[in-house]
Amino acid sequence: MNQLARRKLLSGFVVGLCALAVVAALIPLALIFFYVVEQGFSSLNWDFFTKMPKPVGETGGGMANAILGTLMLMAIASVLAIPVGLIAGVYLSEYGRTAFATLVRFTADVLNGIPSIVIGIFAYGLAVLPVHRFSALAGGLALGFMMLPIVARTTEELLNLVPASLREGSLALGATRAQAAFGVMVPAALPGIMTGILLAIARIAGETAPLLFTSFNNRFFTTRLDQPIASLTVQVFTYAISPYEDWHRQAWAGALVLVAVVFVFSVLARVATRRLERMHRT
Amino acid sequence: MRKPPSPRRSADDRLFRLGTGFFALLVVLLVGGIAFELYENSRLSIQKFGFHFWQTTTWDPVAGDFGALPFIWGTLYSSLLALVISTPIALGIAIFLSELSPRFLRTPLAFLTELLAAIPSIVYGLWGIFVLVPIVRQIEVHTPDWLKKAPLFTGPPLGVGMLAAGLILAVMVIPFTSSVAREVLKAVPATQREAAYALGATRWEAIQAALRYGRTGIAGAIMLGFGRAIGETMAVTMVIGNNPRISSSLFAAQHTMAAVIANEFTEADTDLYLNALIEIGLVLFVITLVINALSRLLIWSVNREVKVEAVTKAAATALPKAAA
Numbered sequence: 171m172n173q174l175a176r177r178k179l180l181s182g183f184v185v186g187l188c189a190l191a192v193v194a195a196l197i198p199l200a201l202i203f204f205y206v207v208e209q210g211f212s213s214l215n216w217d218f219f220t221k222m223p224k225p226v227g228e229t230g231g232g233m234a235n236a237i238l239g240t241l242m243l244m245a246i247a248s249v250l251a252i253p254v255g256l257i258a259g260v261y262l263s264e265y266g267r268t269a270f271a272t273l274v275r276f277t278a279d280v281l282n283g284i285p286s287i288v289i290g291i292f293a294y295g296l297a298v299l300p301v302h303r304f305s306a307l308a309g310g311l312a313l314g315f316m317m318l319p320i321v322a323r324t325t326e327e328l329l330n331l332v333p334a335s336l337r338e339g340s341l342a343l344g345a346t347r348a349q350a351a352f353g354v355m356v357p358a359a360l361p362g363i364m365t366g367i368l369l370a371i372a373r374i375a376g377e378t379a380p381l382l383f384t385s386f387n388n389r390f391f392t393t394r395l396d397q398p399i400a401s402l403t404v405q406v407f408t409y410a411i412s413p414y415e416d417w418h419r420q421a422w423a424g425a426l427v428l429v430a431v432v433f434v435f436s437v438l439a440r441v442a443t444r445r446l447e448r449m450h451r452t
Numbered sequence: 453m454r455k456p457p458s459p460r461r462s463a464d465d466r467l468f469r470l471g472t473g474f475f476a477l478l479v480v481l482l483v484g485g486i487a488f489e490l491y492e493n494s495r496l497s498i499q500k501f502g503f504h505f506w507q508t509t510t511w512d513p514v515a516g517d518f519g520a521l522p523f524i525w526g527t528l529y530s531s532l533l534a535l536v537i538s539t540p541i542a543l544g545i546a547i548f549l550s551e552l553s554p555r556f557l558r559t560p561l562a563f564l565t566e567l568l569a570a571i572p573s574i575v576y577g578l579w580g581i582f583v584l585v586p587i588v589r590q591i592e593v594h595t596p597d598w599l600k601k602a603p604l605f606t607g608p609p610l611g612v613g614m615l616a617a618g619l620i621l622a623v624m625v626i627p628f629t630s631s632v633a634r635e636v637l638k639a640v641p642a643t644q645r646e647a648a649y650a651l652g653a654t655r656w657e658a659i660q661a662a663l664r665y666g667r668t669g670i671a672g673a674i675m676l677g678f679g680r681a682i683g684e685t686m687a688v689t690m691v692i693g694n695n696p697r698i699s700s701s702l703f704a705a706q707h708t709m710a711a712v713i714a715n716e717f718t719e720a721d722t723d724l725y726l727n728a729l730i731e732i733g734l735v736l737f738v739i740t741l742v743i744n745a746l747s748r749l750l751i752w753s754v755n756r757e758v759k760v761e762a763v764t765k766a767a768a769t770a771l772p773k774a775a776a
Contacts, residue, residue: 181654185552191544195565195630198623202571202579209582254475261472274476276748277483283676283744284486284737285683287710291733292486294717295493315482322479346461348468376572379685379710383717403574407686410578418582425575432570440563 203429210426213419223389223405229416233424235391236405239306242393243385243401244371246310251317252367258318259325259363260351266326275326278319289315290380298384306392306399309385313374320373324366328359331446365435365442372435376428378403402428486737494731496724505731511696511712513720518728520735522696526614526706527736530688531681533618533702538625539674545626546633546673551645551659562634569627577690580620585611585691588619592703607703610693615702617692621681629677636669636754637662672750679743683736685710709736 217232224231258274265271293312298304332355340350356363378401386398387408402424409421491498497505501518508519549562589611599605607613640662648658663670693705694715709732720726 177654177657181656184656184659188544188548188552191541192548192561192565194541195545195568195623195626199564199568199571201583202575205579205583206575254478257472257475258479261469261476264472265469270473271476274479276745277480279748280741280744281479281483283679283683284483284740285685285710287683287685287713288486288490288733288737288740291493291713291717291730292489295489295730299493318482319479322476346464346468348464351468351472373570373572376574378572378574379714382714386718403572406574406578407690410574410581410690421578425572425578428572429575432572433567436563436567436570 206425206429209422213423214426218423233402233405236400236402238391239400240375240402242306242399243310243313244375246307247313247317247374248371250314251321255318255321256325258322259329262322262326263329264351278322281319286316286377287379290382290384293380293384304384304386304398305396306385307395309381309399312380312384313377317370317374320370321367324370325363328362328366329355332358362442362446365439369435369439372432376403376432378407490730490734490737494727494734497727497731509698513725516722516724520732522698523707523709523712523732525698527682527708529614530617530621530708531678534621534625534681535678537618537622538629538677542626542629543633545630546637547659550634550637566627566631568623573684573686576620576624576687580616580687580691584620585616588616603700604702606701609703610705612691612693613703613705617688620687620691621684624684624687625677625681628680629673632673632676632751633670636666636673639754640665666754668750669754672747675743675747679740679747683710683740685714689714
């Protein structure tokens with residue numbers, strides 16, 4: 171009996187520790203949100219979105235060029251990664267049991283764990299080294315490579331949520347595999363796929379390391395693909411390690427924008443996935 | 453009797469399979485391409501220094517002498533430190549969410565912990581510089597003198613350094629380890645726990661039975677976190693002090709492989725310098741490739757019968773998964 175009491179005590183103790191672990195992880199989350207909102211919100215104003223950066227020493231100005239730069243980089247990355255990833259995802263979902271599909275799935279997951287800075291070096295070697303110039307294209311390329319495995323796997327997972335009976339039905343009506351996949355399966359999963367891809371984009375928009383030596387930075391706004399371009403993340407980095415108070419303020423504002431974007435898309439993706447799962451529950 | 457499909461249709465289907473398969477192949481080619489290109493672009497350094505590169509500590513761009521040992525040291529030290537801090541917490545979270553949590557708390561808590569993985573690295577870094585580093589500096593200032601004699605705690609109280617890097621890495625790694633460990637625990641058959649209870653086990657003893665059943669997958673989850681910590685760049689470079697020096701002290705400013713690439717890549721003015729940095733990138737690539745591949749295999753070996761997708765979804769894209 172004594173021993174049983176001891177075992178029960180130990181059990182209760184460990185259960186308490188596990189609950190504490192959850193709290194321990196939520197504390198830094200709350201702290202980060204608190205500081206980003208507190209520091210960022212007071213610095214976030216209309217100028218931040220509409221004005222160009224001021225020269226060193228002058229206060230004020232904004233990150234208009236960096237915001238547009240990030241949007242452009244995301245556009246380049248999306249154009250490169252979404253079509254390829256989408257079709258690869260269709261393959262994984264249609265022929266998922268083959269050995270080749272297993273290899274692709276495995277490689278995609280491993281690729282996802284490759285440090286973003288290494289992807290940056292790869293893009294540097296492809297698009298910067300041969301022409302000796304940093305460019306928006308190189309940065310977009312790096313981000314596209316990172317986006318590719320995520321888009322492929324997300325597409326596959328969401329297609330797998332669509333009941334197989336839809337595919338079988340369309341095949342029975344005489345559709346080819348391609349018609350069944352692109353005409354029936356993909357449209358059925360499209361809302362989910364789109365939010366999944368938006369979430370991937372929002373996450374990749376927070377990347378800094380692969381941009382440091384591909385798209386580099388630019389104090390001005392440019393739309394040229396072969397020129398260096400500013401981005402929100404690199405600008406936040408530059409400002410954060412600078413000695414100027416006013417730049418720190420703007421770095422926090424930039425961080426708030428990044429966190430807000432990721433947060434909103436995380437919630438959206440969650441809602442969409444849930445709805446899709448409920449819709450297709452058999 | 454079954455009628456064979458018409459020739460036109462089966463040709464269509466074959467084309468569809470080959471066409472989509474080609475795009476899937478691109479994913480595989482990408483990994484091969486990275487390996488090939490990094491090797492090509494680091495040949496100068498590989499030929500000149502050989503294994504010497506990984507055994508020496510001089511990093512002198514002006515003299516053209518490069519040794520990468522301090523960076524390897526810093527990467528391993530910071531990642532292991534992060535692992536020591538994050539593993540108990542991450543496993544605790546996984547156990548709580550899969551075994552103990554009341555139903556209505558499970559989904560929101562899982563969402564919140566996974567949100568940690570969604571915060572951009574640069575935001576962790578910014579927060580690290582302005583909030584965490586001052587706190588760490590206070591801890592260092594208030595460390596009693598007798599303790600400072602121990603090799604773990606020597607050096608001036610800078611704030612930036614190994615301790616700050618390990619802490620911030622731990623926070624960043626927790627969601628990856630915990631979400632995979634949670635999926636692994638979910639894949640453990642309920643009969644394991646029921647059998648334990650039937651034998652008179654307490655709650656913790658039943659959980660132990662489940663942990664033991666899924667131990668390879670749990671090991672995979674921890675390795676996955678390790679791989680993340682090794683490759684993490686921005687947050688680390690902003691708080692570790694960027695000093696290429698081997699020290700056992702938690703308080704010392706040090707450097708990592710990823711950080712040196714981020715810091716010096718655009719300053720590399722000679723081909724040899726650039727090649728040396730790319731060689732560090734190549735090794736970083738190989739290490740993370742091996743660790744990720746191993747951890748996936750470990751995770752898959754447990755979850756084979758359960759859908760693998762759930763795991764990789766949580767880990768790779770962290771696309772929030774609605775709990776059933």
